[in-house]
Amino acid sequence: MPEKYWPETIILWGAGATKSLGLHATSELIELVFKTIQNDFSFLKGKDKHLAKYFKKLITYDLVEDEKLAEIYDLKALEIIMNTNTKFNIHDLFTMMDQLINNNKGFNAFFEGKAKFLRVERIRGAKRCLVLIIEELERISVQDKPGYFDKSKIEPYFKLSKILTQLMVEEAKEFDKRGYKRDTRKFYLYSYGIISFNWDPVLLWNLYNAHKEENIKKIELHDGITLQLFNDFGTQVAIDRRNSNDSEIYYGIDESTCKGVNDDNYPSRILREGKLLFPHGMFGSRICPECGKSILSFSENCSRLSTEAFGPSILKELQKNWNYKTEKEKMYKRGAIECPYCGQITYPYDMPIIMQTLEKDTNILSLYEIKMEMGLLMKNAKHIVFLGYSLPMDDIMVKTFFMSSIAANDKKNLKCTVINHDKNYIGSEKWLEGKDIINYINNSQNKSTVQCIKNICNMFDIQNVRVSLKGIPDIFMENGNCSMEKVIDLLYPKKYFKEGFPIKR
Numbered sequence: 001m002p003e004k005y006w007p008e009t010i011i012l013w014g015a016g017a018t019k020s021l022g023l024h025a026t027s028e029l030i031e032l033v034f035k036t037i038q039n040d041f042s043f044l045k046g047k048d049k050h051l052a053k054y055f056k057k058l059i060t061y062d063l064v065e066d067e068k069l070a071e072i073y074d075l076k077a078l079e080i081i082m083n084t085n086t087k088f089n090i091h092d093l094f095t096m097m098d099q100l101i102n103n104n105k106g107f108n109a110f111f112e113g114k115a116k117f118l119r120v121e122r123i124r125g126a127k128r129c130l131v132l133i134i135e136e137l138e139r140i141s142v143q144d145k146p147g148y149f150d151k152s153k154i155e156p157y158f159k160l161s162k163i164l165t166q167l168m169v170e171e172a173k174e175f176d177k178r179g180y181k182r183d184t185r186k187f188y189l190y191s192y193g194i195i196s197f198n199w200d201p202v203l204l205w206n207l208y209n210a211h212k213e214e215n216i217k218k219i220e221l222h223d224g225i226t227l228q229l230f231n232d233f234g235t236q237v238a239i240d241r242r243n244s245n246d247s248e249i250y251y252g253i254d255e256s257t258c259k260g261v262n263d264d265n266y267p268s269r270i271l272r273e274g275k276l277l278f279p280h281g282m283f284g285s286r287i288c289p290e291c292g293k294s295i296l297s298f299s300e301n302c303s304r305l306s307t308e309a310f311g312p313s314i315l316k317e318l319q320k321n322w323n324y325k326t327e328k329e330k331m332y333k334r335g336a337i338e339c340p341y342c343g344q345i346t347y348p349y350d351m352p353i354i355m356q357t358l359e360k361d362t363n364i365l366s367l368y369e370i371k372m373e374m375g376l377l378m379k380n381a382k383h384i385v386f387l388g389y390s391l392p393m394d395d396i397m398v399k400t401f402f403m404s405s406i407a408a409n410d411k412k413n414l415k416c417t418v419i420n421h422d423k424n425y426i427g428s429e430k431w432l433e434g435k436d437i438i439n440y441i442n443n444s445q446n447k448s449t450v451q452c453i454k455n456i457c458n459m460f461d462i463q464n465v466r467v468s469l470k471g472i473p474d475i476f477m478e479n480g481n482c483s484m485e486k487v488i489d490l491l492y493p494k495k496y497f498k499e500g501f502p503i504k505r
């Protein structure tokens with residue numbers, strides 16, 4: 001069989017990767033949701049006054065007093081459900097709600113001294129409210145001034161994206177020199193792919209801007225044809241350009257475009273693309289309730305420091321930079337995005353966000369498609385990098401999915417890098433390997449990090465695992481700057497890719 005080409009290095013991007021920006025891990029999120037529904041806003045101390053004020057207003061006024069909003073996002077029902085068990089973790093809570101909804105069942109709760117029955121419509125409302133609160137908590141967590149990221153905190157992520165993009169230019173030039181055919185995967189597919197288990201668009205937004213900066217430079221290949229770089233989402237996504245006034249539909253560049261455009265017989269420009277998958281969905285994206293298409297909204301000329309990529313909030317004050325574009329959006333507001341295909345209005349609850357719950361969810365076709373693609377990436381990878389993703393093995397779906405994806409891969413050759421965080425180790429430049437890993441597991445007091453490393457070592461051959469506890473972004477920083485050498489060592493270490501970077505295909 002002829003050789004198949006897939007990205008050699010797969011990055012699994014998780015909550016630990018964006019912690020330094022203020023984004024919360026799922027365990028923290030559930031605590032904050034508990035506090036929020038009890039009107040305990042002590043966690044907003046130190047937050048920008050404007051953001052804190054309007055987050056409180058959303059919870060205590062808009063979701064209570066505005067009858068329409070209160071019916072859609074049923075805060076009271078969420079409070080009743082969550083109060084039945086203060087030990088709920090986020091997986092349990094989502095799974096329980098999904099089970100009730102899918103079985104068309106209500107919920108009987110003992111609340112404030114008496115039994116209270118919630119019909120299934122209210123469970124749906126409670127789930128919408130839970131997703132909304134999570135989204136709003138994450139949205140304000142990254143905002144420094146209203147509408148903007150903290151410049152110094154976001155900078156390492158942009159620099160990382162710049163370096164990743166520059167590496168892919170270098171790779172293109174080398175592959176071109178080697179004569180890899182431009183309309184084949186061997187040439188156009190990036191040697192790295194990213195699977196983001198986060199809902200936030202931080203990485204996508206930064207990569208998008210880094211690609212844009214590089215594409216403007218008109219990089220030429222050896223015969224003078226211009227190279228351009230893009231991301232592929234693993235499913236067809238319509239891009240609604242916020243800055244243009246036409247109602248035209250734009251698409252992301254996917255593999256079929258690369259193949260067509262890179263055809264030698266019709267030279268115009270040459271495209272390359274990297275896989276960037278969001279198997280759990282993403283804030284700001286929508287599935288149209290009428291035509292079922294996936295939509296992403298992007299403003300091409302907005303500042304890269306703007307938090308606009310998180311999409312519109314139902315309260316204007318919580319997403320300052322967002323502008324409603326069409327007549328319909330201006331009329332409906334409250335997070336409205338008009339579907340570029342059919343003109344239907346979509347709202348934040350049309351956001352395809354899922355938790356990896358036990359309830360099988362194949363209704364969201366695009367997420368199902370992404371999940372299939374993700375399985376293929378994992379199965380064909382040569383090197384898997386856990387970048388802040390901690391592999392929650394208590395989630396049986398995650399466990400079985402990983403096991404079955406990796407099962408087809410040759411364990412003897414599959415390499416693994418784990419980046420986690422332990423403040424007692426952050427100074428160390430050393431990679432923990434073999435005995436050092438076992439020593440760490442046996443002696444460290446840092447339970448969650450130990451558990452994460454243990455879970456991963458149970459799935460991979462420990463001889464093929466290396467661990468760093470420097471955390472993110474420190475793992476790719478040197479003297480306060482993002483270092484290309486360190487990024488190469490992270491993704492394409494000589495130990496795993498003998499010929500170094502650019503790798504051999």
Ligand SMILES: [Zn+2]
Pocket residue numbers: 288289290291292293339340341342343344
């Ligand atoms: Zn539509």
